[in-house]
Amino acid sequence: MRKHGQTRKRGQMRTAWATTLLLAGAGLLASSTRSEDAPQSKQYPPGKLGEVVRLGEEIIARTSEHPLSKQYVQNKLNCTSCHLDSGRHPQAGSFLETAAAYPAWSPREKRVITLEDRALNCFMRSQNGIRPPNGSQVSVAITTYITWLSEGSALKMNPNKPLGPNHTPQLTLDGLKPNIERGAKLYANQCADCHSEDGLGTDEGPPVWGNDSYNDGAGLSRVPKLASWLKVAMPLGDETLTTQEALDIAAFVNSHSRPKFVLSEHLPEKEKLGEYNGTQE
Numbered sequence: 001m002r003k004h005g006q007t008r009k010r011g012q013m014r015t016a017w018a019t020t021l022l023l024a025g026a027g028l029l030a031s032s033t034r035s036e037d038a039p040q041s042k043q044y045p046p047g048k049l050g051e052v053v054r055l056g057e058e059i060i061a062r063t064s065e066h067p068l069s070k071q072y073v074q075n076k077l078n079c080t081s082c083h084l085d086s087g088r089h090p091q092a093g094s095f096l097e098t099a100a101a102y103p104a105w106s107p108r109e110k111r112v113i114t115l116e117d118r119a120l121n122c123f124m125r126s127q128n129g130i131r132p133p134n135g136s137q138v139s140v141a142i143t144t145y146i147t148w149l150s151e152g153s154a155l156k157m158n159p160n161k162p163l164g165p166n167h168t169p170q171l172t173l174d175g176l177k178p179n180i181e182r183g184a185k186l187y188a189n190q191c192a193d194c195h196s197e198d199g200l201g202t203d204e205g206p207p208v209w210g211n212d213s214y215n216d217g218a219g220l221s222r223v224p225k226l227a228s229w230l231k232v233a234m235p236l237g238d239e240t241l242t243t244q245e246a247l248d249i250a251a252f253v254n255s256h257s258r259p260k261f262v263l264s265e266h267l268p269e270k271e272k273l274g275e276y277n278g279t280q281e
């Protein structure tokens with residue numbers, strides 16, 4: 001069975017990176033300041049650090065089946081199901097420059113949280129799973145990968161919310177109202193091929209509702225947030241929805257049932273909420 005995520009989009013991106021590298025190699029590209037160019041030409045750090053960056057990259061692409069992360073995931077999604085192109089996408093769940101916004105204030109938790117906390121929260125909601133312990137191998141690897149993508153960007157901690165400078169742009173809805181019936185038709189024409197009529201996914205796209213999708217505590221379970229993400233992310237490789245269409249489809253998708261979020265069911269046992277991993281001497 002083909003894995004979700006092995007898509008033509010990803011192939012296109014790879015070609016784009018290769019082209020960038022070629023151009024850069026040929027000296028045709030002036031020194032680039034566009035953030036999305038940065039990680040493409042980047043080398044992994046040497047030694048163990050580079051290994052952990054790569055481990056994090058692997059985990060976010062195979063979160064639901066990787067031996068280090070699957071025990072914390074209770075759906076069929078991977079981080080890259082929403083953080084497209086392994087977080088290198090400039091808008092759709094971008095991780096570019098993200099680390100530079102942390103520690104950040106979290107209005108939801110009413111405390112300052114670290115990048116690690118932020119990443120772990122997506123396990124509880126978007127992955128409908130259990131929060132891995134702070135300091136665990138999986139947590140450190142993911143955070144190391146995301147931080148590496150931010151290398152070189154200026155630190156600017158976010159005092160308002162836990163979001164980096166390239167987070168998915170919020171659509172201005174200007175009084176637009178969602179229409180679920182229109183959304184259903186659009187979904188059948190533009191989404192069902194990959195996500196299936198019943199929303200439960202196919203080999204070409206992960207589940208968008210039902211038990212194996214994100215729960216109702218996830219960011220995407222809010223219609224305006226999903227609409228904003230769809231606008232820049234879907235249909236994969238042909239992101240041409242109007243704002244009204246994105247809103248209608250988002251309302252339709254989120255009108256279906258999905259797991260209910262109860263915080264206590266997603267936290268690890270108390271003693272696993274944090275742990276010390278250093279040498280004991």
Ligand code: HEC
Binds near residue numbers: 085190191207213241
């Ligand atoms: C060509 C196939 C394709 C089409 C068409 C497509 N998607 Fe996707 N979609 C994907 C893939 C693949 C992913 C996961 C991204 C990855 O792994 O790189 C995804 C991810 C998603 C996600 C986030 C993960 C999840 O399953 O909840 C949502 C929501 C979504 N798509 C909704 C839609 C909607 C709504 C449409 C129609 C407007 C649409 N998609 C059209 C392939 C497609």
Ligand code: HEC
Binds near residue numbers: 118146
């Ligand atoms: C169902 C979709 C979905 C999945 C799966 C998902 N996330 Fe997220 N994540 C989001 C959304 C939506 C946001 C809000 C940021 C945005 O809109 O750009 C977010 C935000 C984040 C942020 C903060 C970004 C910032 O700009 O500060 C981090 C870090 C993060 N996620 C990590 C992860 C990790 C690690 C995984 C896998 C364990 C994961 N996410 C899985 C949807 C998802």
